[in-house]
Amino acid sequence: MGQFTSSDMSEEGCYSRIAEKVSSITGVQLGDKQRALVRSRLAKRMRELGGLNVQQYYSFLQKNESSELSALISLLTTHHTFFFREFAHFEFLQTQLPALVKAVKAAGRREISIWSAACSHGQEVYSLAMFLRHHLQRIDPSMGFKVYGSDVDENSVKISSNGVYPWDDVKKIPALYLSDNFARGTGDISNYAKVKKHLKQHVEFFPANLVNLAGATKGKKFDVVFCRNVFIYFTHEQIAKITKELTAQLYPHGHLIVGLSETLTELQEGLKHLGRSIYGFEAAQPKASPAQAPAARPAASASAAEVMKAAPLDRSLIQDSGPVKVVCIDDSPTVLALLKRMLSADYGFEVIATAKNGLEAAEVLKTHKPDVVTLDIHMPEQNGVEYLKNNYNSNHPPVVVVSSVSREDSELALKTLQYGATDYIEKPALENLGQRSEEIRTKLNLVARMSQVDLSEVRKLETSFARSPIISNTEQKLRVVTCGINDLKRLKSLVQQFRAPQPPTIIAFESPGQILGSLAEQLEKETGKKVSELQDLGEILSNRVYLTSSDRLGELKGLKNVEFTSMLVLGDMSKVHIDHLRRWPSLHLVIEDLGRGFSKTYDELWSIAQLQVPATSFSYESDKVLSEHTVGGRAA
Numbered sequence: 050m051g052q053f054t055s056s057d058m059s060e061e062g063c064y065s066r067i068a069e070k071v072s073s074i075t076g077v078q079l080g081d082k083q084r085a086l087v088r089s090r091l092a093k094r095m096r097e098l099g100g101l102n103v104q105q106y107y108s109f110l111q112k113n114e115s116s117e118l119s120a121l122i123s124l125l126t127t128h129h130t131f132f133f134r135e136f137a138h139f140e141f142l143q144t145q146l147p148a149l150v151k152a153v154k155a156a157g158r159r160e161i162s163i164w165s166a167a168c169s170h171g172q173e174v175y176s177l178a179m180f181l182r183h184h185l186q187r188i189d190p191s192m193g194f195k196v197y198g199s200d201v202d203e204n205s206v207k208i209s210s211n212g213v214y215p216w217d218d219v220k221k222i223p224a225l226y227l228s229d230n231f232a233r234g235t236g237d238i239s240n241y242a243k244v245k246k247h248l249k250q251h252v253e254f255f256p257a258n259l260v261n262l263a264g265a266t267k268g269k270k271f272d273v274v275f276c277r278n279v280f281i282y283f284t285h286e287q288i289a290k291i292t293k294e295l296t297a298q299l300y301p302h303g304h305l306i307v308g309l310s311e312t313l314t315e316l317q318e319g320l321k322h323l324g325r326s327i328y329g330f331e332a333a334q335p336k337a338s339p340a341q342a343p344a345a346r347p348a349a350s351a352s353a354a355e356v357m358k359a360a361p362l363d364r365s366l367i368q369d370s371g372p373v374k375v376v377c378i379d380d381s382p383t384v385l386a387l388l389k390r391m392l393s394a395d396y397g398f399e400v401i402a403t404a405k406n407g408l409e410a411a412e413v414l415k416t417h418k419p420d421v422v423t424l425d426i427h428m429p430e431q432n433g434v435e436y437l438k439n440n441y442n443s444n445h446p447p448v449v450v451v452s453s454v455s456r457e458d459s460e461l462a463l464k465t466l467q468y469g470a471t472d473y474i475e476k477p478a479l480e481n482l483g484q485r486s487e488e489i490r491t492k493l494n495l496v497a498r499m500s501q502v503d504l505s506e507v508r509k510l511e512t513s514f515a516r517s518p519i520i521s522n523t524e525q526k527l528r529v530v531t532c533g534i535n536d537l538k539r540l541k542s543l544v545q546q547f548r549a550p551q552p553p554t555i556i557a558f559e560s561p562g563q564i565l566g567s568l569a570e571q572l573e574k575e576t577g578k579k580v581s582e583l584q585d586l587g588e589i590l591s592n593r594v595y596l597t598s599s600d601r602l603g604e605l606k607g608l609k610n611v612e613f614t615s616m617l618v619l620g621d622m623s624k625v626h627i628d629h630l631r632r633w634p635s636l637h638l639v640i641e642d643l644g645r646g647f648s649k650t651y652d653e654l655w656s657i658a659q660l661q662v663p664a665t666s667f668s669y670e671s672d673k674v675l676s677e678h679t680v681g682g683r684a685a
Contacts (some may be wrong), residue, residue: 052235060104060455062622063103063104063106063107064084064088064103065086067087067121068080068087069399069402070110070118070639071122074112074122075116075201077125077201078284079125079282087125090124090349092194094106094120101650119203123205130169130170130172130173130278132172134173134277134278134487136308136487137178138326138327140636142178142273146184146188146518147188149272149302150188153272160192160194161272161350162194162197162269162270163181163195163272163275163495164197164198164390165199165275165276166199166203166273166276167199167201167259167276167277168198168216169198169200169205169209170208171205171208172218174196174245175248175252175617176222176226177196177244178194178252179222179230179248180226181196184531184544185224190226193251194251195253196251196253197252197254197269197551198253199255199256199266200256200257201256201257202256203256207566208408208526208546212249213241213242214244215240216233216240216241216457218243219489220473220475220511220514221474223495223496224471224472224492224495224507225495225499228502228504228505229246230245232245240463243291248491258285260287260290260291262291262295266298267585268304268453271299271300272299272303273299273303273305274295274296274299274306276295279308280307281526285315289315292305292313292315292316292317296317296320296470296628304327304328304329305328306327306328308326311326312326312338313328316328330577339506341647342527343580349669351441360625362511364460373392373399373420373421373494373497374395374398374421375401375423376404376410376413376417376419376423376446377389378403378407378422379400379405379451380428380665381425381642382642383642383644383661384482384642385403388400388423391490392489401417401419405429406429406431406432407430408430408431408434409431410422410436410440411436411440414445416673420447420495420497421447421448421496421497421499422446422449423447423450424465425452426452426454426462426465427449427452427453427666427669428663428665429542433450433452434464434468437469438464441468441469441470448469448471449492449493449496450466450473450474451476451489452474452475452476453473453476453662453666454670456511457514458515458517458518459515463511463515466508471504474489476604478659478661514563518675518676520677522550523551523553523591525552525612525680526552526613526614526615527552527555527611527614528551528610528614528617528675529554529556529605530554530555530556530616530619531615531617532556532559533556533558533559533560534559534560534568537571537620538618540556541572541575542665544580545576545577545615546669547578548672549592550591551591552591553593554595555589555594555597556594556597557597559598559623560599560600565597565598566582568596572594579593582596583597583598585588586605586608597627599623602626606629612635612680613635615637615639615671618638618640618641618654619657620641621650621651622651622654623650624650630654637674638659639662639670640659640660640673641661641663641664641667642657642660642661642663648673659674
């Protein structure tokens with residue numbers, strides 16, 4: 050590697066030269082504010098090349114510029130995006146579609162034309178194609194459409210044209226639009242979904258540099274241009290030049306749409322600000338009533354967080370029939386509080402009631418008439434699957450499942466869809482739930498407003514990814530549950546949910562006294578599992594449940610042949626036992642969601658736990674992590 054060393058330049062100097070090289074070609078600003086991004090993205094590339102340092106990489110770039118520059122541009126200019134991002138723009142487009150169809154026909158054209166500039170890996174393009182395909186079939190089936198996507202990175206253009214995406218990304222698409230547009234991949238891409246030909250025929254991708262658009266679109270005109278969430282990388286002068294060139298390619302009735310966190314401060318003559326981040330020509334501006342007047346425009350320097358705080362969802366140009374009324378069903382007080390916060394009036398929602406299990410929900414819905422219901426799966430008394438099986442019918446409000454259960458789970462998730470749920474959202478860890486707020490709001494909004502649609506193709510796609518978690522190498526794994534004697538009822542429910550094959554499960558009671566033997570007999574009789582009092586630590590077996598005192602936790606953490614432990618904590622735990630957990634090798638800790646501030650020791654547990662969930666989710670979360678964990682380099 051020595052031949053690549055650039056001894057006459059500092060590390061910082063190398064980063065600056067590399068950033069300047071990319072900026073000079075793409076116009077993307079990679080100055081001091083973006084230095085952390087440059088460093089983090091280059092680190093991955095340098096590892097791929099054998100662990101180069103930045104001086105070595107700079108020398109490598111100089112000697113291999115013709116082949117490496119493309120990879121470097123891809124690395125430093127690709128921005129993060131996802132399907133149906135910033136759905137408010139799609140809502141706006143839906144209100145404009147009838148008028149747009151009329152304008153296109155009046156011009157003698159038979160096809161709506163939309164351009165997604167800076168399309169990254171193509172999710173925005175395919176989102177628009179799915180959206181137009183669905184709505185135009187209902188407005189005017191004779192109207193065609195074409196969505197064009199461009200990006201400065203030629204590798205992104207290839208990825209977009211290929212139309213293959215991880216299933217984890219595709220399953221976040223609202224069911225209404227997912228429809229029959231994707232198929233599961235095979236072989237090496239079996240964990241991916243690919244866009245079907247009938248949708249691909251409506252899209253086209255090409256390379257284009259926003260700071261040098263001359264000839265890029267070959268004289269095409271567009272009804273709508275999307276250029277979202279990229280202006281942060283350009284100077285004010287560049288933004289003015291880019292927007293002038295983009296709007297020059299709009300039809301007179303057209304719209305330019307930028308990111309919700311972006312505002313254009315220098316508008317060419319005739320271009321008007323119609324609503325947050327939506328622009329159109331003055332003659333085509335729809336007249337808004339005083340109640341619908343556009344909100345005050347934020348300063349161009351406002352951050353995304355400031356803009357969203359000022360007006361979380363700008364509905365100034367969107368028809369409003371009142372807030373979407375929601376009933377939330379979940380046994381976690383923390384989750385219910387978070388859902389209420391993200392489904393507030395600011396976002397066009399109103400949570401009119403909550404319930405903590407299926408039985409309570411059935412009573413709530415006798416007196417409340419929501420537009421849509423959110424439903425958890427793991428709940429006491431009656432879980433989400435049982436609730437739907439017993440209560441869902443054609444008169445029931447539409448249901449969106451919000452659960453930590455993987456959407457591919459054939460025993461639980463797919464059954465909720467089979468029994469009537471319209472859509473599904475995978476609930477992440479509590480501290481990350483807010484990251485799914487846009488997906489939650491988008492899916493609830495659509496489900497509440499959608500008329501009866503055929504989701505059979507969506508169900509086929511979901512079923513093609515179906516799986517059940519299987520725990521292998523059980524002799525090298527361990528499950529430990531800590532609890533008190535008064536948790537016996539919940540413990541029984543937990544043990545009943547264990548699905549073979551299972552690693553040894555040790556239940557450690559706080560101060561059990563002399564009753565472990567009788568407790569073991571009772572649990573075995575009531576659960577049908579093999580349960581016994583723990584004696585010799587050297588003779589624990591898979592698919593067995595053992596009872597012991599929590600005073601033995603120190604011994605358990607040193608068991609031979611155990612490479613990984615899933616621990617579940619019901620309730621609280623003493624300080625001395627928490628100290629054992631801190632020193633436990635390869636431990637995945639899940640604690641019961643009692644809410645921060647429950648006790649000093651509980652807050653300490655919270656700080657070291659991987660997950661905080663209701664006890665009803667313990668078995669699933671434990672099975673999931675045990676099935677996913679690798680032992681000796683092999684997938685479990």
